[in-house]
Amino acid sequence: MAIQKSYQEINEKIKRGDAVVLTAEEVSEMGRSRSAREIAEKVDVVTTGTFSPMCSSGVFINVGHSDPPIRMEKATLNGVPVFTGLAAVDLYIGATEAHPENPAYGGAHVIEELLEGKDVELIAHAKGTDCYPLKDIRTTINRENINDMIMFNPRNAYQNYPAAVNSSRQIKYTYMGSLLPRMGNANYSTSGELSPLLNDPQLRTIGVGTRIFLGGTTGYVSWFGTQFKTDTETNAHGVPVSNAAALAVIGDAKAMRPDFIKAAYFEKYGVSIFIGIGIPIPLLDEEMAARVMIRNDQITTRILDYGDPGKPELGRVTYAELQSGEITLNHKKIRTASLSSLHRARIIADLLKKELTEGRFLLAEPVEPFPHRKDLNPLIIR
């Protein structure tokens, strides 16, 4: 008889402390000697994790009303411009917004300092209205004295991403890190078999409302990510060979921990932010078990040449090769490095496993699935 488990059944087991939870790496190892059916029978939930630079991120804050009140039209936090086009005192700190005089400091650093509980300087300007007469304000804010800090990231947790090399004669400073000339190195940015969306490539269990680990606390999948697309080529194991699905996520930034949200600066590119995300995947049936068993040697990604403006594909590589520290491309051995911290991704998957095993984290069934067909429009210059 086919194995079928419902979210309710698994949640009851979690509440009783009886759920069998493994990390995606543990289940990949188990898959070498056990069948999908055996794993579906034995295991209830598999935890995944990623800790990577995710540029499309930011935090909404509400700083509260001053006396007299101000309707902020232009504002900076520690000198970094923030978006004010939302009512009077709601602001959005975009992670990649840079300080006008210091390109290595930006919104991500402001977010990190707020999470650390530090004071941040707020300067705002307005034209003044009958109901909001104040025109200028200069004060400090911190995590405790502001009303809300809601992290909302329009595009996180990309499902796979190409590795980057540089065939040109000059070093290239990119969002994929420093790429040495003449293919001196190859950088990649995925946690491979531990990565959330590679363990559920068809997004059967991930949709609007999925409860996740976000930045050290509980968060939710709020929508599909911007640039979500379904037409990426898949390999023989059913996983996309390049960027495909992505998630929009939301969570209470006041409860987040700076260990799992880290500001970053990529030389001559700009500011970004490392976001820690972990997603529990319920093994509803044998098919889900087969998905989470996927190993690094079964996950492929493209190698793109950032030394050529068209970023042509130079080859394909597996995460087993990338994680070994060296790949071979056109008979040349190339050192590899990750921009994504597998070390911290494992900590996230382990933390989530502990929460589930001890009954503190329940699964949320998606209230809406993601689109089965969605392609990407380029921007036509006309």
Next chain:
Amino acid sequence: MVLTFPAEAIDEPITYTLIKEYDVMINILNADITHGREGNLLIEMSGEETNVREALVYLDNKQIQISPVIKTILFRESRCIHCGACASVCFSGALDMDTATRELKFSPERCIACELCIKACPLQLFELNFGVN
């Protein structure tokens, strides 16, 4: 190298003389000189071998102490998130990612201070440090 000037040599245009008379290239990296006190000048000097040798004799005659400098890399290891972005640009092997634990290991004794890690680290945890040997 670091040139240490005795207080009485501060008034002399030493760098000017080195360039004009001995035809050596001087790149000043750091200067800490106050009138009437001992001062330090951190420079890189290059040129024809005989010119450099004569320039060093000139400095010696002026009672200027010459100390070779070691460039070292300072790493704020406690803030490291072990992503590994520095490891692929480190050819001396001082920065190495353990493929099993995925932890970055820094072996300062293997570092040749090429400085590539300074720009490669997204958390900006590396700094160049000049120490006198």
